[in-house]
Amino acid sequence: MKSSITQGVKLLATGSAVPDLCISNELISNIVDTSDEWIFNRTGIKERRVLSGSTSLIDIAALASTNALNKAGISALDIDLIILATSTPNDLFGSASQLQAKIGASKALAFDITAACSGFVIAMVTAAQFIQNASYSNVLVVGADVLSNWTNWSDRRTCILFGDGAGAAILQSCSISNNNLLGFHLNTNGRKFDQLNIQYEYSNTDGNFFSPGLKGNFNYITMNGKEVYKFAVSKVPQSIQYCLDSLNLSVEHIDWLLLHQANERILNAVSSRLMIPSEKVISNLAKYGNTSAASIPLALNEAIEDSRIQSGDLLVMSGFGAGLTWGTLVFRWNP
Structure with a gap:
């Protein structure tokens, strides 16, 4: 079978951003029954960053993206495609379009990938397919999550683990011989699936016209x-x-x-x-x-x-x- 790959893929530049608020193990030990020693010995974690105030997922995703663009020496207008890997979007319909607008990449198609902790790798592979078949030349891949919004801070098993952040990578087409x-x-x-998830749970509340009493919410x-x-x-x-x-x-x-x-x-x-x-x-x-x-x-x-x-x-x-x-x-x- 003839290969459909016509271009190579080059990792051009990377960028990252984290919130300013730092939550130490000592601080968490004031919320739940734990300690810095207990957390670090079992996880290797000493602290984590958490969004605060009006800062959003899109804000840190945009900072990471701009950081990568500046290193690459290209404009947001040069980006053909944006793939945002996130499981904590601003909007349940997707947040990549908000990121596109925030950084001014008005010529780029933008969509989300929801695959949690595997999301960035899957997004990179997806981006590579678009480049290798010559559909796009410059792709911005962003992994960003705000897990603090979905963390039960009274649950010692999970609240010690998670933090917020964003990272970005720019992939660019190149000759097959220079493929990275x-x-x-x-x-x-x-x-x-049920070993790690955020389950949607129904409750006996308002519901809707077709399913009265069956409205619900996502849990922690x-x-x-x-x-x-x-x-x-x-x-x-x-x-x-x-x-x-x-x-x-x-x-x-x-x-x-x-x-x-x-x-x-x-x-x-x-x-x-x-x-x-x-x-x-x-x-x-x-x-x-x-x-x-x-x-x-x-x-x-x-x-x-x-x-x-x-x-x-x-x-x-x-x-x-x-x-x-x-x-x-x-x-x-x-x-």
Whole structure:
């Protein structure tokens, strides 16, 4: 079968943004029965950022996007497509159009992807397909979530984990010989959706004309931590190995492993199963907690800004979470 790929994909630049309000473990210990030591030993998290006042998801997504655009040296008017990976939109119908307007990218098509903690990886793969078949040349991919809006701050099992943030990446078409995005693997197990979700619950209130008394609301985040851990440490290494095998690469070729920043125990278990040394694992979990779709681009941007990631480095990114979904993307950083 003839390949439909006519263009390569280059990761041009990244950007990120987090709220100003910092919530420490000590502060959370004043709300629920916990402590800084208990939280850090079990999660690796010391603090997280939370939106406050009138600041919105779109505000931090726009800051991350502008940061990436400035680094890339291109205008918002050069963007052909915006993909916003979020599970906490401003509008249930989608928020990408608001982001398009906020940054002035009036020529871009914009739409949302809802895949929680796997959202950024899935959005990057989606963007790459549009570029590789020559539909678009410049694509802005944003991962942003405001999980604080859906956190039960009296639930010790979940309130210690989550924070807010945004990260952005600009992908651009290039020659196939200069292609940076080398391979991917995506998967879903919908039978396990209830292990991590925000359920819509009906209640005996007003309802509507056709279903009186059946109106409801979305609840808070619920999670079966043990099941999510078992899922992540089983499926993520398999996904990474599948990608490497398909590219005739070995674990030794990996310069950096960038996993969704969910829990330090998961990061350690996945890297251990793959026999990847800890110094090759990128993590900013201690500062931000689990920021869902924002976690990978946020950590990626910081690692690039800190010059840890060098030109020519091979990166493996893996997201995993609600759905249950998981996915891996392999790319080479050649700015």
